[in-house]
Amino acid sequence: MSIAKKYEKLDRLIHQNREDEINDLFKDILTETFELINEKIESNKTLDINDKEEKAAVRAMFEYMLELWADRAINEAKEVGYDMVYLVKDPAIKEMFTMFVIGMLDGLDLDTFFEKYVNPDKVYKDDFFTDFDDKIDELVIKHKNKFKEEFSKDA
Numbered sequence: 001m002s003i004a005k006k007y008e009k010l011d012r013l014i015h016q017n018r019e020d021e022i023n024d025l026f027k028d029i030l031t032e033t034f035e036l037i038n039e040k041i042e043s044n045k046t047l048d049i050n051d052k053e054e055k056a057a058v059r060a061m062f063e064y065m066l067e068l069w070a071d072r073a074i075n076e077a078k079e080v081g082y083d084m085v086y087l088v089k090d091p092a093i094k095e096m097f098t099m100f101v102i103g104m105l106d107g108l109d110l111d112t113f114f115e116k117y118v119n120p121d122k123v124y125k126d127d128f129f130t131d132f133d134d135k136i137d138e139l140v141i142k143h144k145n146k147f148k149e150e151f152s153k154d155a
Contacts, residue, residue: 002032002052002053002056003029003032003033003036003053003056003057003060004052004053004055004056006025006028006029006032006056007029007056007059007060009025010022010025010026010029013025026060026063029056029060030060030064032057033056033057033060033061033064036053036054036057037057037061037083037087040087041087046087046088046089047087047088047089048089048090049088049089049090049093049125055125055127058084058088058093058128059127059128061080061083061084062084062096062097062127062128064080065077065080065081065084065097065100066100066110068080069100069104069109069110070109070110072109074104077104078101078104078105078150081097081098081100081101081104082097082101082150082151084097085097085098085101085151086151092124092128092130093124093125093128093130095130096124096128096129096130098147099117099132099136099140100113101147102136102139102140102143102147103117103139105139105143105146105147105150106139106142106143114129116133116135117132117133117135117136117139118131118132118133119131119132119133
């Protein structure tokens with residue numbers, strides 16, 4: 001089953017609040033996503049958000065990054081964010097991953113970052129939070145050099 005089809009099933013399970021099945025299915029989604037990501041890296045290609053399967057993979061990596069951040073696995077979450085900035089073709093999604101990494105660089109917890117900087121009412125391509133409060137510019141300026149340093153080390 002494709003990543004996109006698995007996400008359709010996952011969304012149904014979420015509405016039914018079937019926690020164990022949700023966790024197992026998300027692990028399957030991540031396994032397939034990592035395979036796709038590795039293929040892209042090996043072939044030196046990017047992920048196209050307009051491709052249904054690749055969009056589902058980007059969603060999986062975004063959700064995985066958020067889960068890591070919420071669990072305070074900050075270094076791992078930042079690595080996912082940096083990888084996705086490199087791997088995604090869409091400028092709005094690149095910027096989204098960048099902003100989330102900058103929030104981690106500032107030492108914010110996920111909830112605080114969302115409360116202060118993310119507009120959850122505007123969702124891009126049905127799954128992504130790409131609209132940020134203008135106050136985030138202060139964080140960008142504050143952490144620009146650290147981001148560049150870590151990103152270039154990661155690339």
